Amino acid sequence: MTRSLRGRLFTGLTAIIVLTGAAGGTLAYLWAYNEAIEMQDSVLTQIGAFAMNASTRQSQPVGGVDAESEVVLLELGPIPRGSADDRRLWSLHDGLHNDVRQGRPARVLLRTRPDGSRFAVAQGDEIRSEIAGDMAIRTLLPIAALIPCLLLVTALVIGRSFRPVVRLAEELDVRRADDLRMLPAESAPSELQPFLASINGLLERIRAMMEQQRRFVADAAHELRTPITALGLQAENLDPLDMPPGARDRLEALKSGMSRTRHLLDQLLALARQDLASPEVEETVHLEQIVKAVVADLLAEASERNVDLGFTMAEHVSVSADPVAMASVVRNLVENAVRYTPDGGRVDVGIYRESGQALLQIEDSGPGVPPRDIERIFEPFYRGPKPSGDGSGLGLSIVKRIVARYGGSIEIENLTEPERSGLRATVKLPAAD
Structure with missing residues (x-):
């Protein structure tokens, strides 16, 4: 599992957007599909109303309707006749029915004219489902296009929201090790204010501790210079005296050691002055x-x-x-x-x-x-x-x-x-x- 807060936030919002889009898309598809089916029933009803005062000698496709819709007007006559399908249709009462036409499921509208003749407007269920599915898919296209756009906008918003954190990290990366200035908290988001306050407090404590350490080194080096200088002068005063070669060697070693110590103290003081200088x-x-x-x-x-x-x-x-x-x-x-x-x-x-x-x-x-x-x-x-x-x-x-x-x-x-x-x-x- 990712430890990135930005990654977790993006993953959670992505899951919400995808699940919401999937649920909304399913509902939209079903709604559009049912609406398309009802619209095709309305088309059959309208065709039936136009055919009430007209009669044909035989069944024929209905003109003026999309050829791909495969709507057919069937004349059943005043008495049952024709094929078995026509005779079965004639026995049904007026209205919309689910029936079988030439061995295939179909949607049929039956009507009776004032002269007693009857007709049917039929359309195959297969073509009806295909038309309804096409219309429902077209309804899904905006939702399908919206989901990637929402994911992109989410990524941009999250990236922009975390930009202050990235800027703070970059600022800290380029700082020198001895740069203990306070982090700017005025322009930071309110959620970061407690964190920045804690970091600034820690930096202040570290700076105070380092100042104390530097002053201690400077004071200690300064205090040690006086006795070392005094010892050096005493050693120099021994030079004119007549002493055995062994004692003279030990004196030279003593003078060399004090010289190194004095040089070290001078360097420590110089280092402390540079640390404390403005x-x-x-x-x-x-x-x-x-x-x-x-x-x-x-x-x-x-x-x-x-x-x-x-x-x-x-x-x-x-x-x-x-x-x-x-x-x-x-x-x-x-x-x-x-x-x-x-x-x-x-x-x-x-x-x-x-x-x-x-x-x-x-x-x-x-x-x-x-x-x-x-x-x-x-x-x-x-x-x-x-x-x-x-x-x-x-x-x-x-x-x-x-x-x-x-x-x-x-x-x-x-x-x-x-x-x-x-x-x-x-x-x-x-x-x-």
Whole structure:
């Protein structure tokens, strides 16, 4: 049994229309059939009235009547004579009778003239039934044509009635996972109002819970920064002291751990700020200037590892966004490219406009990402099957949230060119006029 409410409604209405049409058609057929029979009796009566003052020497078909009706005028004479059928008819009283004529059932009208002669108007039952059936079927034709029309109208009305539900489903399908805006209930049918009110209440509770979680993460990261910074300063103060090699190694490990922790806290704070930030706070940003500044900051790190960091194209492109957020996007992507590019590799950065969009493209010559992990690369804290460096796995998650907040998209793909391997990150944002 179908679980679709629309399917159930259409099936039920179809059954009602078909059953009602069948019952109505049967009654209409019987009524039309009986009316046709009575009409043919009336025709026999009218012919008998015309033949009252006329006589013929022999039986003959009646002129002026449809030849297919096979109406015959029979002269019986003043006394019984002729065939056995004529003599039997002569013995009947005047009026309509069901009789047998030449071995076939027939309808017969008997009349007696003032001079005592008698006649009969006869018509075979077979032709009468055929004529009545044809007339009854013609009566059924409008009903038979009406049923498909009603089914079509029913389907259209049901489809139109469920259109608000379909529109709501389509709106929810295209929403981002973090879009918790209330569903519009003003234009929805009254039957959907309680359901929409419940859904909106659930969305409000989810939004409040997510806000609480984000604020907790931001507050916790902020509170942890102070003791971690203090510990880092104390570790730095130990550098000038003379200590055994083993203690010096443990100190370096401690400083490295605190550096990773501080970086993680910075990323958590950045993620929380992006979750809590308002997308309406934006301005026109020259994207190429931000990218050039970030590349300039990272040139020293790239040079230490002999990584060729430079531009393939740097067109003048503007976007409407928060400059700090855009700088975070560029820095995360370029840092990742430099970090995962082996010594002596290269990182190419391109900025250009295409079809009304600003494109930022970063290619590296690193090992790339396994195809099975491409979809998971934007998940928070995901660092792949072989993590390396001090990364926290939050950079790409932050990038995706910022890009999505400003109506853009990001795509990560492995380079499959014969002369080069690595990873390509492409960010697309609506270009500002």
